Amino acid sequence: MIHFVGAGPGAVDLITVRGQRYLKEADVIIYAGSLVNKGLLEYAKEGCEVYNSAYMTLEEVIEVMIKSEKEDKMTVRLHTGDPCLYGAIREQMDILDEKGMDYDSCPGVSSFCGAAAALNLEYTLPEVSQSVIITRTEGRTPVPEREKIMSFAAHGATMVLFLSTGLLEKLVKELLAGGYASDTPAAIVYKATWPEEEAYVCTIDTLVETARKHQITKTALILVGNVVTHSHYERSKLYDPGFTTEFRKGSDS
Template identity: 50%
Template sequence: MKGKVVFIGGGPGDPELLTVKAYNVIKTADVIIYAGSLVNREVLDCAREDALIYNSASMNLDEIIEVMREETDKGKLVARVHTGDPAIYGAIGEQMEDLRRLEIPFELIPGVSSLFATAAALETELTLPEVSQTVIITRPEGRTPKPAGESISSLAEHGATMCIFLGVHMIDEVVSDLRVHYPAKTPVAVVQKASWPDEKIVRGTLEDIAVKVMESGIEKTAMIVVGDVLGASHVTPSKLYDRTFTHEYRKGSE
């Protein structure tokens, strides 16, 4: 009987942010392949003592797929643990393509993204009424190219809340692109290792955030958040809980 591969969102770092479903798979898996450069090793503390554990940080795609093929051919359950939620910059597309080609069954379990751990660390709502109702998730172009029209400077034209992965090491270039459309006084926050014990937060504006980040020593594993939601002095209440607002579950009062 053929085994199965389960792609798991391992969460942003805090082991308690692992979903119950993901926990149950890790706890029973015969084989675990985890992204050791990003995933908190404590997420695997619930694994069986006899589970085979591979750190994919030192493996290439062919090696990862070969382990999956060999172990599922033996009927084994393979847990492929990615950081955050694997749907965002998780590099799972090519793995799933290979598994389909090899006719290896797989499923996906979503996880808590570092994006949302960052919002929690900042104690902010990313979509405040009358401030921003849109969140743009992106990254700067590096060795991985971006499609035309998805440059940070182009996306900045919307003025929405923007969450930028994988860009803190080039904070000067990111700020330069953002300032094409965002005012210089737009608030910015950088959160390194959100939800980890050594989480670090740096706040500023587009005028000074680059200097503050460099002074902080943050060079990787950090999220950049930009937008007026970070500096809102007053929150306009939503209609959902407005006592005068009628909806399917409640009649509003005058």
Template identity: 55%
Template sequence: MKMIHFIGAGPGDPELITVKGRRLIDEADVIIYAGSLVNPKVLDGHNDSAVIYNSALMDLDEVSRIEIEAAKKGLSVARVHTGDPSIYGAIREQMDLLEKEGIEFDVIPGVSSFVATAAVLKKEYTLPDVSQTVILTRMEGRTPMPPKEKLIDLARHNSSMVIFLSVSFMDELCKTLIEGGYSPDTPVAVVYKATWPEQKIVEGTLSDMPQKVKESKIDKTALTVVGGFLGNKYSLSKLYDKHFTTEYRKGVE
């Protein structure tokens, strides 16, 4: 019986997949990929004999049946998710079903869209004296938010915030963040399909971003990032401060 590999395909650029993930896809007998989000170019090196399924057209039972049948036949399976599968990847429910069947699996991490977004913006989420905390969250939709994780409550921290799956609710999102404690002039960036050829970046503030997003016609497949880290005021780190002593370097008196 072969192991099933859950693979993070990265944010879109087919070169932003791990070497291990690339190899396992190329070697797989069966590939199930999230076709609504994963760049199909990630699959370009697959075996000619590989059977490929698009999970966007399937439900959990169908996906699990194919995974289990293939593993029991001794076929290698690559279950390919967008970004990193641990973030809004819906893999836990798949893994639990595999455990019940006694089928081994592993998870190959990928480059999440939230780090790809920081890369294309050329920003750092954790700036000294600005923010040392990053919150990854989403607006409440068909999947409800736990009572203590309402966006208005998270906003009170004024940390760097990454908001998934919510660009179509930009009016409500910005209003909620301001009510929660962010200043209306807090910088915001919306990045559509980070690292894809059709990537688009919209920058503004909480007060003007709803109109800018409306004008851009972005309504899905985008991340919203909020916080002072998008600005230019911050303190230098102690890590490279010549006056700061570390385990490896003595500071200048």
């Protein structure tokens, strides 16, 4: 069996219990060495084969998986965060499907959750934003025309941007062109949940300056929206004493 496992956002103790168990049982671990905390490899048992996919092609990764399956070994493919976001897992799974090989997925804590924790944020505040757009700035890898930053910015919702720290000048132009005001709150969170985590609140028009000041060029998330500063939100109806729910009767009933 091959298990695709989410390593979590960085901190070793933020992997799931199931993911940790798979690591301890694995005969082969293929981990995304450019982003996964190498401390997680300490869970590997003696004799476990460990491969760093940062130095491998898709074909080489699949070759290791096939060899492991032929030898009746258990493989963990360890991806950063939750592998369903920018994990490049579908292309691996499609090949495994073609070859009739069994696999499953073990979800992980995404770094966008870790970034919110770094700033004690709630991404969805009543009367401020009830939607979170997770996307990235177009760079060497294109994005569909309908998913350009400028198009998403028109919604004014909370936005979390992966893989965009090296493209901040372009990002700012597109956010402003799409409709965000220049003083819209924003934040940069570097290596969320890692020991070296850094988090800075700014505005859209000071994003570039903030990144330069703190020498942040990669491995960071960009957050945009009024939820960053928790301003002017309405109290949740769920815990309002006047609001009736399935479990209690409100005073206004």
